[in-house]
Each structure stands twice: as structure tokens, then as C-alpha cells.
Amino acid sequence: MAKRPANPPRAAKTSQFDQKPPLSRPMVHAAFAGLAVLLVLVYYGSLILKSSPPQAPDTVASDAISKMSVLWRDQHNGEMPLWTPAVFSGMPSYGAMIYTHENPISFVLGKATFGNFGIAMALYTLIGGACVYVLLMRYGRSPLASFFAAAVYMFTPYIPGLINAGHNNKILAAAIIPALLLVTDGLLRERSLKAFGWFVLVAAWQLWVRHPQVTYYGIMLVACIVLADVFVQQGALLARARRLAEDVVLLGAGLVFALGIVADPYLPMLEFTPESVRGGAPSAASELAVEAGQASDRGWEFATQWSMHPKELVSFxxxxxxxxxxxxxxxxxxxxxxxxxxxxxxxxxxxxxxxxxxxxxxxxxxxxxxxxxxxxxxFSAIALLIGLGHWFPVLYWPAYKLLPYFAKFRVPSMIxxxxxxxxxxxxxxxxxxxxxxxxxxxxxxxxxxxxxxxxxxxxxxxxxxxxxxxxxxxxxxxxxxxxxxxxxxxxxxxxxxxxxxxxxxxxxxxxxxxxxxxxxxxxxxxxxxxxxxxxxxxxxxxxxxxxxxxxxxxxxxxxxxxxAEAPIQQPAEVDIIRNDLHAPIPDSVRLWQHIAAGDTLFRIAPVAGLDQAGAMNIESTNEYGLWSLPSVSGYHAAKLRIYDDLTISGGLSRRQVLNMLNARYVIASPGLPDSTLVPIGGGEKTVYRNTTALPRAWWVRSVRSVNDRKTALSSILAPDFDPAEEAIALGTAPKISPDSTLVPPRVSLWDFHRIEIETNNPQPAFLVLSEIYYPRGWHATADGKPVEIVQTNFVLRGLEVPGGTKKIVLTFDSAAYRWGRRLSFTLFPLFLLLVAEETWRARRKKKGSSTG
Structure with a gap:
């Protein structure tokens, strides 16, 4: 019997990945890829068969708010509308990303998925999972462990919830983040022109899906990984710091070029943001609330909506x-x-x-x-605390105040x-x-x-x-x-x-x-x-x-x-309003042409109910945009700051405010106790004609000057304010004669980008336009000579018009839109050619070295 060795030799530890698998590695990868495809097809099978997205609230709201823009573009030979009258009495549509050009990558993928929503979701899910798998394989993880991580990310229950809610852009943005991690890793490993080009293109794709908040969180994850590299490296601190500086320069340059590629639509968005609720402008409504003893930081409240309570962490x-x-x-x-x-x-x-x-x-x-x-x-530790939002201000408040662009986001738990x-x-x-x-x-x-x-x-x-x-x-x-x-x-x-x-x-x-x-x-x-x-x-x-x-x-x-597959039914009140116009108008396209010609200008005010004081609570709905009815209300996360202030201060419940907003029709339950609201028909909801509604343009006999927005807002909310007689001008008030004869202005055109009004007054007068004030892009002329647009009645526009017969023209043109299109059209093809050229060079070099 052989003697047993006292100390049997022990082999060194190895990972399963280092062991030679029973199948060749390509076969293992193919097996896991096939399994992933099978699981994803089963996962999205019902959506693939249905082909269209669910009729989720946000999907319907988005379709409704963009419907008028789609119709207008069809009528104007493909010209892109930059303004929409559909909601909030008018607002920028391109800057608010209500309706924009489709990016070329999404366009190609849309064609590849045959326009099938379920196939598109499956494709993006597989892209995200495949990038997680490849990234972990690159770091020496086993195929099984890599597949595990990919599955956790592909099948997170948050995604189906987003599909059900209609938040599809979040899903696309999240699916591309693993690709961003992959190309970031490739760039920092190779430091080549090819890797740089791939990083720029994927970063641009990430931005193009138009969810900056998810993209921001993805960049935070990239930053955590890059900074961690400094601490895990071995060597002198100075060398590690130099490496970090090089990484930051590379990634920063790549992001700059990516932003150049996505200048359309981000330049118009950046132009719009300072005027929106996501901008840094102070809230006049908050200032009024502070004065009334109701302290309120509207910006902080907006940013920390949907913060996860610490107790709810148990739901993990x-x-x-x-x-x-x-x-x-x-x-x-x-x-x-x-x-x-x-x-x-x-x-x-x-x-x-x-x-x-x-x-x-x-x-x-x-x-x-x-x-x-x-x-x-x-990142996981930081994200866990950031998601608590206002429940953990020790971290969220400094981030809100110090991190660039961070204060413009809401829903902290989205991280x-x-x-x-x-x-x-x-x-x-x-x-x-x-x-x-x-x-x-x-x-x-x-x-x-x-x-x-x-x-x-x-x-x-x-x-x-x-x-x-x-x-x-x-x-x-x-x-x-x-x-x-x-x-x-x-x-x-x-x-x-x-x-x-x-x-x-x-x-x-x-x-x-x-x-x-x-x-x-x-x-x-x-x-x-x-x-x-x-x-x-x-x-x-x-x-x-x-x-x-x-x-x-x-x-x-x-x-x-x-x-549900059933289409949304047209409410009865739509036909009632159409039939009440000067001539019955059968469809949405002709309705808008009729409105644009200046024949019948109006807005609607949908009412959710009455408060305890009997004032109307305006409903936040985009529904009527599906039938081209412009509304004083609506739903959008990035509305104009001044209109948000008007809304949250209760302005839309004031009758004088509805009058100056040209709210000719009120849609509410039957039996409103107001003799100036005349019911003209209805069923479950009644349509009332507002007999005191002002037209889209009118003269006033007096103009009062105020120095700040807070005073302007409080002035129009005052019970004795009469917008038909007086205007509240922000800044220096023009001098007009209250005794002059005022000939009603004649509106000849009121379109998305152009307004034309004819006047004939013997003396200068002040003209108020029921169109929302927006200082970026709108210009006015009187017989071709520039006229200043004055912020009037807090949210409207006013013009000091010279005496005599004049033609007033207001036009909207966005330089940010034009420059954004030029940059995107120039940079995207250049980087496509760069990546193609460098990839071809790399393959040629590899082929030459293998044959040599």
C-alpha cells in the first residue's frame, strides 16, 4: 500500500471563468444570448402581439398636447412648429420638448422594429442586458454571473410600471446607460480615436432619448466609477491624480461633442429652461405666500416631489x-x-x-x-440617500444647491x-x-x-x-x-x-x-x-x-x-363648441384653419368642480387638444414659470383672469350659478358661453406700472381689477390718452408663429394681446418698425401702438432652434465617418498582424 503524502499539494484558487468550460466560450455566450432572447420575448409577448403602447395617462396626455402641432406641421409643408396654443394659453412646444424632430438612431430602430411597441421594448431591453453582460465579461466575470446581473437589470419591476404609466422615455434612457458604461470603460482602457468616437455617439444617443434626469444619474454612476479608480490603483498619488485628470479631460471632451450632436433639441430646451418651472427664476407665487404667512419654497417643493420616506426603504x-x-x-x-x-x-x-x-x-x-x-x-449608497429627497436634506439640499442642473429635476426617488x-x-x-x-x-x-x-x-x-x-x-x-x-x-x-x-x-x-x-x-x-x-x-x-x-x-x-384597444371617444362638448362658432366646422384641421384666420378666436376652461367659496377649480387636462380646442389649462412637467405662478396662486379661479385669457367657453357640470355663463348644450358635462370673455386683442384706457412680478401678480388677482379697462405693465408704463377714441383692432391672422392685427386709432394707444408673454423669440413690428413687447397683466403681452392706420405683426423665431439643427447635422455624420474609418483601420491592422 502506497504511503499517503503528509502534505498533499493544493492548487491555487481560480474562478470558474478561468476554468476551461465544457463548451467553447462562443457557444456559452450564444447559449446565454439565446436564453435572454427567449425570456425577453416571453416577457413582452403580450405587448408584441398588441403592437401599440397602452393607453396610459401620460401617453394620452402627450398625444393630446402634440396633436395640434402634428396637424399644423402637415398643413405647413413639414415646417416644424415651435409654439403651441394647445395648453396653458400657449407655450413653446420645441423648447419644452412637446413635439420635436425624431433623432436618427431612434428613427432607424423604429424602422427595424416595424413600429411595434412591444418589439421596440424588447430590443432596448436586450441592448441594456447585452451591454451589462459584455461589461462584466470584460472584467473577468463568469458567463453565469454576467447573465445574472443582466437579468436583474432587464427584468426590474420598475420598467413594467413605467410602461403602464406611459413613461417610455425613462425606459429608453435607462436601457442605454449600460452601453454608456461599456464605451466609457473602452475609452479609458484604449484611449484611442475609435473608442472616443464610440463614446461620443453613445453619449449622444443617451441624450437624444430626451430624459435628462435619467441621463444625469447615469453620468453620476460613471463619475463614481472613474473616481473609484483613483483609490483602487496602485502607485504614487501624483500619478493617480494625473490619470484622473486625463480621464476627466477625455470624458469631458466626449460629452462636449455629444452635446454638440444633440444641439437639436437641447439648445432650444436650454433657451426655454430659464423661463420654465425648472429654471432659476424666483416664484412670484411663493413670494406672495411668504407675505401671507404661508412660507413656501416653490423650487424646493418642485424638486423634492415624490421623495421616498425612510420607512418605505423596507420595500426593497x-x-x-x-x-x-x-x-x-x-x-x-x-x-x-x-x-x-x-x-x-x-x-x-x-x-x-x-x-x-x-x-x-x-x-x-x-x-x-x-x-x-x-x-x-x-453609487448605490449615494443613490439610496438621494432618493430620500426632502426626508434627508443633509445630502439632498447641498446637491440641490451646488450640483449643476440638479435643482431642475423632480422625483428624487427616480434615481x-x-x-x-x-x-x-x-x-x-x-x-x-x-x-x-x-x-x-x-x-x-x-x-x-x-x-x-x-x-x-x-x-x-x-x-x-x-x-x-x-x-x-x-x-x-x-x-x-x-x-x-x-x-x-x-x-x-x-x-x-x-x-x-x-x-x-x-x-x-x-x-x-x-x-x-x-x-x-x-x-x-x-x-x-x-x-x-x-x-x-x-x-x-x-x-x-x-x-x-x-x-x-x-x-x-x-x-x-x-x-384597452378602444380609441378615446370624442366628448359631446367638442361638437357643441364647433356648432356655436360662426359656421359649423366638421373636423380639427378646418377648425384650426378657421381659428388661425382670425374669424373665431377662443379658449376653453374645463372645470373640475367648485371650491367651498363657489369659485371654479380648473381641471388640469390635455384631452381637448386631441380635437384642436385651445385651453387655458393643461398638464406638462415643464410649464412656463409665470403661468405656473398664476395657476398655483388661484388665478385661474378668478373670473377676471379667465376673461383676459379669452376663455370663451367653460366646460363644467350642469347648474353653474352664474348668469354670465350661458349654457349652450351638453350631457354629462355642460358647455357654457362666457359672455364676459375678452377678445384676443383689445385696447385699454389706463396702464399702471409695477416694478416686480410679485406686485403684478397680486394686482391682477385683486377683486377690483378689470382687464377690459386697465393693464398692469411690468416696467415703465407708456403714456396714453384716456380720452382718445379707440377703434377695436381687427385680427387678420393668429397662427402658431405669426400674428397680424390691423389698427386705426388717431392717437397712440396701448394694445393688450391675450397671448402668453415669452421674451425669447417673439418680435413685434408696426408697419415694419420694431415695437417693444411689454409683459402685461403678469402673463400677457402689451404693445404701445402709434396713432394712425397700422399693421401690427408678431413673429416667432428661435435662433437656438436654427443653430441646433446646424450643429446636429454637421457633427453627427462626422462622428459616424470617424468611427467607421477607425474601425476599418483597426480591423485592417489586426488582419495584417495576424497574417504577418
Whole structure:
């Protein structure tokens, strides 16, 4: 019998990726690619068959607000409309990104997906997942771990929630961020002209999908990775600092060129932003509120809407702890299952749950000296705190005040949509560490015992047990799952809400217990060398996908009314208004031509109801834009600052304000107690003709000068203000004669970009136009001579018109739009040629070296 060696030789630790797989590596990649395609096709199968996006609230609102722009462009030989009268009595449409040119990359992908919404979502999801996979393979991760991270990001439940809400641009922006990480990594590794070109093109694509906030968060993730590289590098501090400076210059130059490529539409947006609620202009409404003892920082309130309460962080472990979603389209007293969310935000249509298993794996990871993993860890920690918004001002307030452009965003919790990417990458590292193995005496086994990891996993399981016990105790008191305000519902409704929410919570707590036990139990088996790390990793990957899918299909349920195929029906009030005009007008195109010719100028004021004082509450809806009815109200996240101030100060509830906004028609419930509102027809809603509405242009007999916007706003809100007789001018008031004879002006054209008015007064007079004041792009002339446009009545325009017969012309032209088009048309083809040329050179060089 041979003598056994005293100390058998031990092999060095290796990762599974370093071991030669039973199949060649291309076959492994092909297998995972095929699996990803199969899963994504199943995932989006119902949407692919349906082909069109769901009729989500924001989708309908976007279509409605852009419909008039589409019609106008068709009537003007493809000229792009830069202004829209559809909402808020008029506003810039291109600068607000209401209706813009389609970028060339999206145009090509749209053709490639045959215009099918489901195929497009599947394609973008696969692009994001493929880039995560390639990035991790580049860092030496195993194919299985790389696929795990890709799956976590592809199937995060937040995305189906966004589809259901109609926030499709967020989805596209999030899908491209992994590509941005990939080309950033390539640029910092290669430092070549080809890599620089690819970085510029992908960064431009990222910006072109038109969701700056998601793009901003993606750049934050890139910055965390680049800064982490300084600390994980070895060598002198000066050398590392020099490397950081070079990286910043490279990336900064790339972003500058990318911004040049996307100058269309971003230059017009930057022109518009200072005048919008996202700009830095002070809020006159907030100043009035402070004076009235109602302190309010409108900018801070806007920026921190939808901050995640710290208590709601438990939903990363138990997704329904505060419910999953609530849909404002459904009555919470009748459609109980559409109102399961009971947290601290006004409402939510999705969950930020990213899977309990990836979260536990991220806690188990042993970071090595790699910038990617440390950058993801740092970003995850920062993002977790930023998402708390006003609940954690220690971080959010400095970021709001100091970081460029940060104050222009709202919904702080949106940053959580990148946690599946950063946490998934960290989890992939932990998964690979569990698959490490060694060969001892010809036997393959786990490389070591995971003592630390065992303790963490056991602690997580105990925490789940404690949480389950706490929920069981709290379940005895149904009131704890009610949202603020729901205590006023009838008792049976409160009980029904509590039952639905408690059942959902109990289910998810049980699932969390099972997942924690699965992770901890499997880890003990691997650590005890009773299970292969590869099998354990495969089980965790499958369990993670199943865990995410059970929530995903809650939001992707095509049986929900959101996914209804039926077209939106034209309200009866549309025909009533058309028939009340000088001549019946059968369709939207002819209606707008009629309006533009100056024959019948009007706006509508949709009323949601009356307040306790009997004043009208104007409804924020874009619906009537589908039928070319210009409205004094609307819904858009980036409205003009002055109009937002008018709205939040209650201006639209003042009759004199509605009169000066040319609100000729009021749409409300039957029985409004006002003799000057004459009902002309209706059904469920009645159309009233406002007999005191002012025309689009009129003379006033007196002009009062004020020095600031706050005074101008308070002046028009005063009960004794009569816009038919007096105008409030911001700045120096023109001198006019109150006794002069005033001949009513004649409007000959009132189009998107051009207004023409004919006047014939013996003496100079002041003309008020019921068109929203916007100082960037509008110009006025009287018989060809420039005339100053004065901010009048806080939101309108005024002109001092010389005496005599005059032709007044106002035109809108955006230099930012023109220069943006030129830059985009020049730079994008140049970088396409650069990348093509450098790629061809690289392949030719590689071919030459291989044959030599």
C-alpha cells in the first residue's frame, strides 16, 4: 500500500471563468444570448402581439398636447412648429420638448422594429442586458454571473410600471446607460480615436432619448466609477491624480461633442429652461405666500416631489410593504385592487424592488481592487440617500444647491431605477466568489468556507423572521395599512382596502422568508462543500428571475383598462363648441384653419368642480387638444414659470383672469350659478358661453406700472381689477390718452408663429394681446418698425401702438432652434465617418498582424 503524502499539494484558487468550460466560450455566450432572447420575448409577448403602447395617462396626455402641432406641421409643408396654443394659453412646444424632430438612431430602430411597441421594448431591453453582460465579461466575470446581473437589470419591476404609466422615455434612457458604461470603460482602457468616437455617439444617443434626469444619474454612476479608480490603483498619488485628470479631460471632451450632436433639441430646451418651472427664476407665487404667512419654497417643493420616506426603504426587501401601486384613474372606493399603495408619496405606479437575492448577495460581496465594483457600491449608497429627497436634506439640499442642473429635476426617488444595475453588478461579483473552486488531490471543491457570508445570510434570515412576526402582530389592527385621508372612507371601504393590502403584504413577507432561507441554506451547503457553487448560482439566478417576474406581470397585465384597444371617444362638448362658432366646422384641421384666420378666436376652461367659496377649480387636462380646442389649462412637467405662478396662486379661479385669457367657453357640470355663463348644450358635462370673455386683442384706457412680478401678480388677482379697462405693465408704463377714441383692432391672422392685427386709432394707444408673454423669440413690428413687447397683466403681452392706420405683426423665431439643427447635422455624420474609418483601420491592422 502506497504511503499517503503528509502534505498533499493544493492548487491555487481560480474562478470558474478561468476554468476551461465544457463548451467553447462562443457557444456559452450564444447559449446565454439565446436564453435572454427567449425570456425577453416571453416577457413582452403580450405587448408584441398588441403592437401599440397602452393607453396610459401620460401617453394620452402627450398625444393630446402634440396633436395640434402634428396637424399644423402637415398643413405647413413639414415646417416644424415651435409654439403651441394647445395648453396653458400657449407655450413653446420645441423648447419644452412637446413635439420635436425624431433623432436618427431612434428613427432607424423604429424602422427595424416595424413600429411595434412591444418589439421596440424588447430590443432596448436586450441592448441594456447585452451591454451589462459584455461589461462584466470584460472584467473577468463568469458567463453565469454576467447573465445574472443582466437579468436583474432587464427584468426590474420598475420598467413594467413605467410602461403602464406611459413613461417610455425613462425606459429608453435607462436601457442605454449600460452601453454608456461599456464605451466609457473602452475609452479609458484604449484611449484611442475609435473608442472616443464610440463614446461620443453613445453619449449622444443617451441624450437624444430626451430624459435628462435619467441621463444625469447615469453620468453620476460613471463619475463614481472613474473616481473609484483613483483609490483602487496602485502607485504614487501624483500619478493617480494625473490619470484622473486625463480621464476627466477625455470624458469631458466626449460629452462636449455629444452635446454638440444633440444641439437639436437641447439648445432650444436650454433657451426655454430659464423661463420654465425648472429654471432659476424666483416664484412670484411663493413670494406672495411668504407675505401671507404661508412660507413656501416653490423650487424646493418642485424638486423634492415624490421623495421616498425612510420607512418605505423596507420595500426593497418586501415590495408590497407599503403597497405596489395606485392608479388615479380608478375610484379607490370601488376599484380597491387599483389602490394598494399606502405610503407617503402622493401616488406611485410602480415599485423599486430589485429582488431580495441580489440585495443579499451585495451584502456578501468581498470587493477586490476594481474600480467598477467600488464605483457601483459608492453609487448605490449615494443613490439610496438621494432618493430620500426632502426626508434627508443633509445630502439632498447641498446637491440641490451646488450640483449643476440638479435643482431642475423632480422625483428624487427616480434615481432608484439604476440600483438594479449597480446592485446587480455587485451581486454578480459575490456570485462568482461563491463559484470559486480549487483542486485537491484530483478533486474539485469549494475554495474555502464562507464563514463571514454564513453569518450575514443567517442574520438576513433572522431579520425576515422578525419582520414576519411584526407583520403578524400589526395585521390585527387594519388601520395601520390605511393612507392619510382614507380614514374618512366608509367603514366597509376601509375594511376592504385593509384586507387587500394585508393579504398582499402577507404573501410578500412569506416569499421573502423563502428567498432568504434559500440563499442562506444554499450558502451553508456550498460552504460545507456539499453543493457545487455553480449549481447554487444557477438556482439563485432562476429564483431571482421568478421573483422579479411575479411582480412584472402584475404591471404587464393586458387585461387592465390601461391596455384597452378602444380609441378615446370624442366628448359631446367638442361638437357643441364647433356648432356655436360662426359656421359649423366638421373636423380639427378646418377648425384650426378657421381659428388661425382670425374669424373665431377662443379658449376653453374645463372645470373640475367648485371650491367651498363657489369659485371654479380648473381641471388640469390635455384631452381637448386631441380635437384642436385651445385651453387655458393643461398638464406638462415643464410649464412656463409665470403661468405656473398664476395657476398655483388661484388665478385661474378668478373670473377676471379667465376673461383676459379669452376663455370663451367653460366646460363644467350642469347648474353653474352664474348668469354670465350661458349654457349652450351638453350631457354629462355642460358647455357654457362666457359672455364676459375678452377678445384676443383689445385696447385699454389706463396702464399702471409695477416694478416686480410679485406686485403684478397680486394686482391682477385683486377683486377690483378689470382687464377690459386697465393693464398692469411690468416696467415703465407708456403714456396714453384716456380720452382718445379707440377703434377695436381687427385680427387678420393668429397662427402658431405669426400674428397680424390691423389698427386705426388717431392717437397712440396701448394694445393688450391675450397671448402668453415669452421674451425669447417673439418680435413685434408696426408697419415694419420694431415695437417693444411689454409683459402685461403678469402673463400677457402689451404693445404701445402709434396713432394712425397700422399693421401690427408678431413673429416667432428661435435662433437656438436654427443653430441646433446646424450643429446636429454637421457633427453627427462626422462622428459616424470617424468611427467607421477607425474601425476599418483597426480591423485592417489586426488582419495584417495576424497574417504577418
Amino acid at each position: 426587501v418586501v415590495p408590497s410593504f407599503y403597497g405596489l401601486w395606485n392608479d388615479p384613474r380608478y375610484n379607490p372606493q370601488t376599484d380597491i385592487e387599483a389602490h394598494t399603495y399606502w405610503g407617503y408619496m402622493p401616488f406611485t405606479q410602480s415599485t423599486h424592488y430589485l429582488g431580495l437575492i441580489p440585495l443579499i448577495l451585495a451584502l456578501l460581496v468581498r470587493p477586490n481592487r476594481t474600480a467598477l465594483i467600488w464605483g457601483c457600491l459608492v 432608484y431605477m439604476l440600483l438594479p444595475l449597480s446592485v446587480g453588478i455587485v451581486g454578480a461579483w459575490a456570485l462568482d466568489q461563491m463559484m470559486e473552486r480549487e483542486t485537491v488531490a484530483g478533486r474539485v471543491r469549494a475554495a474555502r468556507r464562507f464563514v463571514r457570508e454564513e453569518k450575514i445570510a443567517l442574520a438576513a434570515s433572522v431579520a425576515m423572521v422578525v419582520l414576519a412576526l411584526a407583520v403578524t402582530v400589526l395585521h390585527r389592527s387594519p388601520g395601520w395599512v390605511l393612507k392619510a385621508g382614507e380614514e374618512n372612507y366608509p367603514a366597509q371601504i376601509q375594511e376592504a382596502l385593509a384586507q387587500v393590502r394585508s393579504a398582499l403584504l402577507a404573501r410578500d413577507v412569506l416569499i421573502a422568508l423563502v428567498l432568504a432561507a434559500l440563499t442562506a441554506g444554499g450558502l451553508f451547503l456550498v460552504s460545507g462543500r456539499r453543493m457545487s457553487g455553480t449549481i447554487f448560482a444557477a438556482i439563485l439566478t432562476a429564483a431571482t428571475i421568478a421573483d422579479l417576474w411575479r411582480l412584472d406581470f402584475t404591471f404587464l397585465d393586458i387585461r387592465r383598462p390601461t391596455f
